[in-house]
Amino acid sequence: MTIHHSETLITPALQLDHISVEYPRYGESPHVAIRDLSLTIAPGEILALVGETGAGKTLLARTIMGAIPGGGDRTTGEMAYNGRPFSDLGASDSPIKPARDISMIVSNPRRELNPVLTVGQQITNVIRHHLRLSAKEAQHRALEMLRAVSIPDPERRMDAYPHELSGGMAQRVVIAIALACDPGLVISDDATSALDVTVQLQVLELLQKMVSGKDVAALVITRDIAIAAHFCDRVAILYEGELVEVAPREAFFDRPHHPYSILLMAAFAHSPELRAAWTAEPLSSDPPRPACSFAHRCVRRQSRCFSEAPMLRTTADNRLTRCHFPVEG
Ligand code: SF4
Numbered sequence: 001m002t003i004h005h006s007e008t009l010i011t012p013a014l015q016l017d018h019i020s021v022e023y024p025r026y027g028e029s030p031h032v033a034i035r036d037l038s039l040t041i042a043p044g045e046i047l048a049l050v051g052e053t054g055a056g057k058t059l060l061a062r063t064i065m066g067a068i069p070g071g072g073d074r075t076t077g078e079m080a081y082n083g084r085p086f087s088d089l090g091a092s093d094s095p096i097k098p099a100r101d102i103s104m105i106v107s108n109p110r111r112e113l114n115p116v117l118t119v120g121q122q123i124t125n126v127i128r129h130h131l132r133l134s135a136k137e138a139q140h141r142a143l144e145m146l147r148a149v150s151i152p153d154p155e156r157r158m159d160a161y162p163h164e165l166s167g168g169m170a171q172r173v174v175i176a177i178a179l180a181c182d183p184g185l186v187i188s189d190d191a192t193s194a195l196d197v198t199v200q201l202q203v204l205e206l207l208q209k210m211v212s213g214k215d216v217a218a219l220v221i222t223r224d225i226a227i228a229a230h231f232c233d234r235v236a237i238l239y240e241g242e243l244v245e246v247a248p249r250e251a252f253f254d255r256p257h258h259p260y261s262i263l264l265m266a267a268f269a270h271s272p273e274l275r276a277a278w279t280a281e282p283l284s285s286d287p288p289r290p291a292c293s294f295a296h297r298c299v300r301r302q303s304r305c306f307s308e309a310p311m312l313r314t315t316a317d318n319r320l321t322r323c324h325f326p327v328e329g
Helices: 057-065 119-131 135-148 167-179 197-213 225-231 249-254 259-268 272-277 303-307
Strands: 003-005 008-010 014-025 028-041 046-050 074-081 102-105 185-189 217-222 234-239 242-248 312-314 320-322
Touching (some): 028 242, 057 102, 057 185, 057 217, 102 167, 135 167, 217 225, 225 249, 234 249, 234 259, 242 249, 242 312
Parallel strands (some): 046 234
Antiparallel strands (some): 014 028, 242 320, 312 320
């Protein structure tokens, strides 16, 4: 599977085609938590997936990692890593090993780290398991990784236990582990949300540097659109399990097209006026189906929005927007 990128053919590091995740409900139609989601991420590209809590961001991350929370039992669609379908990745003759080639960083680094093993043991264990290096080589590589993530006094930290690390330092160790085996794709699921703002910036800058320097693709999942503004190449906005806008970062922040994107921008710009102008009067009852999932919050809604669900379509300036009446021009 290939995409056109800057007039060259590039195989995406990650390709998602029509992914849907449904949860069965007794006596009712299933709850569709992710609906028909298609995305690609090129090697070296950082894509921010932005949405509020419950939009389906973490579910998508876990679906990619093959671990759906809450017993969601129906996932449809195709996923490919470096052009190979995920269904091939588990095969014993596959050169791609999902646990080695796709890494995930989550928001609670302490929960990721084993409290009874030292930092050095945890990194070397992963390296030895996936890269089959000798103990000495793995030790050397672990130290290299601690240096790369700017851990002060890395030789001493190799012998430290997780409870001896600050939150920022623990997150750096988790990033070191995530990148130690040269993955092609890193998924960061709200990885910095629990950190102080300054530490958050340092960790994001570090992740950005390591990802672009190694041609690793990154899916950065966040509720904070400011992270997308500063650290990502492209922005994808998720609302109630559907992508509603996908655009290059500069184009998106220059002029978002979807009404929900504009509401997010109001928060980013700390503009109560913009927020008030784009906040709709609530509807007296739930919108009928089919309808745009954003209709009950949308100031631009018209009768068509209640009778026809909008499709994700390419706009004149080559971005994707799911809206009958996008803000264009
Ligand atoms: S389709 Fe209609 S309701 Fe939905 S976002 Fe666009 S204008 Fe608003």
